[in-house]
Structure formats: structure tokens, C-alpha cells
Amino acid sequence: MSDHEAPMINGVVEHKIGEEVLPFVEDDYGGVIVEMNNPMDPKCFVAKLRYSFTQWRSQGKKGVWLNLPLTQVNLVEPAVKEGFRYHHAEPTYLMLVYWIPEAESTIPLNASHRVRVGAVVLNHDKEEKYGTLRGSGVWKIPTGVVDEGEEIFAAAIREVKEETGIDTEFLEILAFCQTHESFFAKSDLFFICLLRPTSFDIQKQDLEIEAAQWMRFEDSASQPITHKNDLFEVIHRICSMKMEKSYTGFSTEPITTFFDDKLGYLYLNKQDMNNHIS
Amino acid sequence: MSDHEAPMINGVVEHKIGEEVLPFVEDDYGGVIVEMNNPMDPKCFVAKLRYSFTQWRSQGKKGVWLNLPLTQVNLVEPAVKEGFRYHHAEPTYLMLVYWIPEAESTIPLNASHRVRVGAVVLNHDKEEKYGTLRGSGVWKIPTGVVDEGEEIFAAAIREVKEETGIDTEFLEILAFCQTHESFFAKSDLFFICLLRPTSFDIQKQDLEIEAAQWMRFEDSASQPITHKNDLFEVIHRICSMKMEKSYTGFSTEPITTFFDDKLGYLYLNKQDMNNHIS
Known part of the structure; x- marks a missing residue:
């Protein structure tokens, strides 16, 4: 695979498979998200994954999310054998998760x-x-x-x-x-x-x-x-x-919500609210 | 695997791997649910799956649900290669689904x-x-x-x-x-x-x-x-x-619901309901 071949000019450059961290982004909760959008040989994947974990552990990372699109189904079994568990799935991808710390997992529950x-x-x-x-x-x-x-x-x-x-x-x-x-x-x-x-x-x-x-x-x-x-x-x-x-039922009011200041809609008894104001 | 060995007494009894339907139960919507609770060799699984599909197609079955516990992760790749798609997952299992008919799928959406x-x-x-x-x-x-x-x-x-x-x-x-x-x-x-x-x-x-x-x-x-x-x-x-x-907000009333007569709770403005009765 060409991305493991380092140029060899005038000297020795070592670039071992597995001494490369999988591509990832950080989430807002001290974890990382890996999206395997490109095909990878399972052995190469496991080597890189193990190397990545040495890095993530030393950096104190918590949850590791692994998004495997349907086309990378050959990486599901290796990931589970490395200790990942299923989190959720949609028709086109499977999301797995690994919780690094000793402390109890704070991984959010799946949609219920x-x-x-x-x-x-x-x-x-x-x-x-x-x-x-x-x-x-x-x-x-x-x-x-x-x-x-x-x-x-x-x-x-x-x-x-x-x-x-x-x-x-x-x-x-x-x-x-x-x-x-x-x-x-x-x-x-x-x-x-x-x-x-x-x-x-x-x-x-x-x-x-x-x-x-x-x-x-x-x-x-x-x-x-x-x-x-x-x-x-x-x-x-x-x-x-x-x-x-x-x-009177519940009608809508646009609102910014708890914690994350997301926009959403509140459903409440607005007639009672309006009566109270007037 | 012993469940593929047919007894051989006094005559020829053929029992080919793959001429056996995977264990399944029928659902209420013309589909079948396969739960792979026991380990199975992937080749044997694919052979049985293909034979099962000839039966299910001829019986006019619609959706085929395939529940693969985490311990049967080696069957995920073969299942996807046979045309299954992910439906949902929980920590301990992955649910896949295959829609047989030409007509548009009526497979329910995943929890949102x-x-x-x-x-x-x-x-x-x-x-x-x-x-x-x-x-x-x-x-x-x-x-x-x-x-x-x-x-x-x-x-x-x-x-x-x-x-x-x-x-x-x-x-x-x-x-x-x-x-x-x-x-x-x-x-x-x-x-x-x-x-x-x-x-x-x-x-x-x-x-x-x-x-x-x-x-x-x-x-x-x-x-x-x-x-x-x-x-x-x-x-x-x-x-x-x-x-x-x-x-006044919404309070609870136990109820039997639409369609399937399940027990559940209704949340509604009971104060208005009670005022109306009295």
C-alpha cells in the first residue's frame, strides 16, 4: 500500500507498518473518532490500531469511536477481537466503541x-x-x-x-x-x-x-x-x-436549550402562559 | 459439526451441508427472524443461508432479520457479502436485514x-x-x-x-x-x-x-x-x-393503544378532561 512506502534517497528511512496512527478527530468529551472511509488490509488495520492505542492511552483519551462503513465490513471482526463493542448501526455503517479508562464508562446510550x-x-x-x-x-x-x-x-x-x-x-x-x-x-x-x-x-x-x-x-x-x-x-x-x-394541548415555542445552547422547540401549554401574562 | 451428520444405517441417507434451513421464527409481517446463538463455520453459514433463501423466496417471505451476537462476529462479513445491510446494533449484538420483494421495503426505521x-x-x-x-x-x-x-x-x-x-x-x-x-x-x-x-x-x-x-x-x-x-x-x-x-401540564392515564392493543400510558391535559366531565 503506497501510503506505507517512505522515499529512500541517500540514506535509510524506516517507516514500519503499524507505527502510524489511524486518522482520527477529537470529540468534545476527551475521546477520538476514527472514520475508516478508505479500504485497508485487516492486518495493517490491526497494527495501526494497536499503535494508535499506545498513543491515545498516553494522551489520556477516553472513548474511541470507530465508524466502519459497509464497504469496510472486513474490519468488523478484527476490531471486535481487539476489544471494540458495537454501539449503533445504520444501513450504511456500523459504529463501534472502546472505553479506555479504568473508571466507569460515560459512553452515551444508543437511541432507544x-x-x-x-x-x-x-x-x-x-x-x-x-x-x-x-x-x-x-x-x-x-x-x-x-x-x-x-x-x-x-x-x-x-x-x-x-x-x-x-x-x-x-x-x-x-x-x-x-x-x-x-x-x-x-x-x-x-x-x-x-x-x-x-x-x-x-x-x-x-x-x-x-x-x-x-x-x-x-x-x-x-x-x-x-x-x-x-x-x-x-x-x-x-x-x-x-x-x-x-x-388545551401543548404548542410550540423556539428555544435555546440546556448545556449546549442548541436551538430546538419547546412544547408547552401556551394558553396558560398567555393567560398568566395578560 | 455434529448437527450436519445424518445417521447411516442400512442404506444411503444424503444430508448435504447447505440443504438445511437456518433456524428461524416467523414475525408478524411476513418475515423471518434468524438468531445465530451458536457458533457456525462461515462457509457452512453461507451454504445454509443460500438454501434458506430459496425456501423463503418460494414461500413469499419479505424481510429476513439476522441477529448476530458479538460472539458470531465472524459471520458479519459473509452476511454483508450475501446482500444483508445493517439495521441496528446494541453492545452485544448486530441486527442485519435483507428485503426480498421487488416492491419497496417496509422495514421499520431504526430508533432515532x-x-x-x-x-x-x-x-x-x-x-x-x-x-x-x-x-x-x-x-x-x-x-x-x-x-x-x-x-x-x-x-x-x-x-x-x-x-x-x-x-x-x-x-x-x-x-x-x-x-x-x-x-x-x-x-x-x-x-x-x-x-x-x-x-x-x-x-x-x-x-x-x-x-x-x-x-x-x-x-x-x-x-x-x-x-x-x-x-x-x-x-x-x-x-x-x-x-x-x-x-396545567400533561398527566398520565393507562391505555390500550392503536393497532396492536399494547398497554401503555397516555399523557394528556387531564384537568381539562375532568373539568369537562364535571
Whole structure:
């Protein structure tokens, strides 16, 4: 491999494989992150890794993150044999981690939850918008998964658009629920969002949807499934109260957060906050 | 390996390596789950995997999940070369997946969020309970990560107990916020919980905590950091309103949920619900 060949001019220059530190960047917590974006022979990788650890140990480094893209799958087994453990994985890469200090690991836990939204859209005629799952014969509210990096309210707006073509404005999170073992050991948070339509022509777009239509609130509430399932039933009770303006959920406020001063959104009872100010 | 040796008595019994389907269970979505709990030679694994796929294809199976414990790390490279992709990983195992049909994959997305709680404990004297991070010099409310499979309200009670020794009862989620890229690409949901103490003697327990004490509400609100950070400031505003009973957050109700009839907890504005009934 050409990056191990040192030039030999007029004298001896030694450059042994393994006396080179793997390319890395430092993280904010006294650790290092190695991204193996280029192929490497497993033996060469192990030699460099061992040499790197001598350096990192002497520098007092803590966690060593090792990102192995799918194309470098041949380095997974050598890394585990050197003591790395899996941390998380996405379709295109596997992240491993090694904790150097004797002291207890402060490596952050892996992501534990999926986040989903269900969207209730009420128009001026007090009709709700419903899609239906292909073949299920049940009218249901648009639902979907919140993507990594996506705001909850944005996911609700996106799902309604994808499933029905309707443009909406986010009003409130009416309620949410948590369930467990939604897939394997992971948990699930489901946010029920209330939206106001800003366009009204339904154009079914998603392949998974058999039909989409505006439905009278009373008709959607009278489906047998509404009475079979606590959650459906509560959503309809909250919507009834909402139409009488006797229920307040959580709406959004942009905010800078704890510790790291990141921008985010706070969801809170703004009606109570506003009443208090006025 | 003994499980490939068929008995040979009085006649010819052929039992070729690779004409055996890997052990699997069916999932609820037309897929199969293979857990490689026992070691296997990689060549034998590939032969069996290919034979299994001929069976699963003819049976119209969709997703094939492959769980490789850390001890079977030697099967990761062969699996990827057969077309598997990473789905998720935990310290002790890697989950890969293969989508058989031509149609678009309906494999669920990996977990995208970590969930954390912050706990405000108000006692009758209107003091809040605060811990402080070792060395930071800032009094802060107890915080921590919600474990997989743990209720949000239970995590708040547990964190207060771990950090201060105080027993508490969960009252409400006052607000929550979402931030992104909290580690690598993952997002973070932070729930601010209000609790009522049922014991009062502070016994600092967690190694990460330098000190814990009851602190007068006014004193905790007057720390410089409270005014530097939107979120701290909002928490204190909400707590002030809460002490005047002029703010309502989300409290819990046990519920059976959508689709799969799982038990879970709904978080909603129960005060509005109760006012409506009475």
C-alpha cells in the first residue's frame, strides 16, 4: 500500500507498518473518532490500531469511536477481537466503541425510541380528514414516523401532505403515548397532533393509502374501532372538547436549550402562559 | 459439526451441508427472524443461508432479520457479502436485514431518539430540590436518560431517588423539547417533569453529583444560568405559575393503544378532561 512506502534517497528511512496512527478527530468529551472511509488490509488495520492505542492511552483519551462503513465490513471482526463493542448501526455503517479508562464508562446510550405522529385535521365544517390503510377497511388519521433531525410538528404537516395532498398549519400536540417493544427492544412515542388545513382539495398521493376523504366528525367517531380502542376513543373525546374550545394541548415555542445552547422547540401549554401574562 | 451428520444405517441417507434451513421464527409481517446463538463455520453459514433463501423466496417471505451476537462476529462479513445491510446494533449484538420483494421495503426505521427527563420536585415550603454536577458549580435539577422499556414518569422518579435519595410521586409533564444531533445523527427528547416528594431527607447517592440540597425556589431561579438559558427560564416561569395553580401540564392515564392493543400510558391535559366531565 503506497501510503506505507517512505522515499529512500541517500540514506535509510524506516517507516514500519503499524507505527502510524489511524486518522482520527477529537470529540468534545476527551475521546477520538476514527472514520475508516478508505479500504485497508485487516492486518495493517490491526497494527495501526494497536499503535494508535499506545498513543491515545498516553494522551489520556477516553472513548474511541470507530465508524466502519459497509464497504469496510472486513474490519468488523478484527476490531471486535481487539476489544471494540458495537454501539449503533445504520444501513450504511456500523459504529463501534472502546472505553479506555479504568473508571466507569460515560459512553452515551444508543437511541432507544422511535417517534411517530398521528395528525387530526379539523376544517371549518368540523369535518376531520381521514386516510385509510390499503385493504384494512378502517378510516384512520394520517400517521407516520418522525425522521431523525425532523421537528415533530413538521413531521405531522409532511405526513398529511404525503397522504392526502392537503396543506396544513400545526396547532397543538393534544396528547402523546409511549409503548414498549414496538420493534425488538425499542420503545415508541406517538404524538397526536392537531392541524388546521390551509388547502382543501384532497389528492391521495401515498401508495399505502387506498382512499382519502373529508369525513364528518360524527361519522369517524362512530366507526366500531373507535369504541374498541381506548386511544381512538380518547382522541375523539379530546377533539370534541377542542371544537368547544375546552381543551388545551401543548404548542410550540423556539428555544435555546440546556448545556449546549442548541436551538430546538419547546412544547408547552401556551394558553396558560398567555393567560398568566395578560 | 455434529448437527450436519445424518445417521447411516442400512442404506444411503444424503444430508448435504447447505440443504438445511437456518433456524428461524416467523414475525408478524411476513418475515423471518434468524438468531445465530451458536457458533457456525462461515462457509457452512453461507451454504445454509443460500438454501434458506430459496425456501423463503418460494414461500413469499419479505424481510429476513439476522441477529448476530458479538460472539458470531465472524459471520458479519459473509452476511454483508450475501446482500444483508445493517439495521441496528446494541453492545452485544448486530441486527442485519435483507428485503426480498421487488416492491419497496417496509422495514421499520431504526430508533432515532434518545429520551431524557428533568425532574422538578416542589415541597410544601415551595423549595425545589436541586443536585449539582460535579465541579460545574451550577445547581441543577436531577436529569437522566429514560431506559428502553421504562415509563417516562418512572424514569423521573428513579433519577430523583438515585441523585438525592428522595422518594417522589409523579404529577405532570410540564413541557418537553426536542433537539437534534445530540449524538451523531440522533435526536433528543427532553421531558420536564413535576414531582411531589413523599420523603424529605436528602442522601446524595450518585457519584456524578457533588452535592444535593433543598433550595428555595427564589434562590434557584436567581442563578445567573437561569437567565442565560431560555429553557431554565421557562421552567422557572412554569413552576411559578404551578405554585399559583395557573398552569396545567400533561398527566398520565393507562391505555390500550392503536393497532396492536399494547398497554401503555397516555399523557394528556387531564384537568381539562375532568373539568369537562364535571
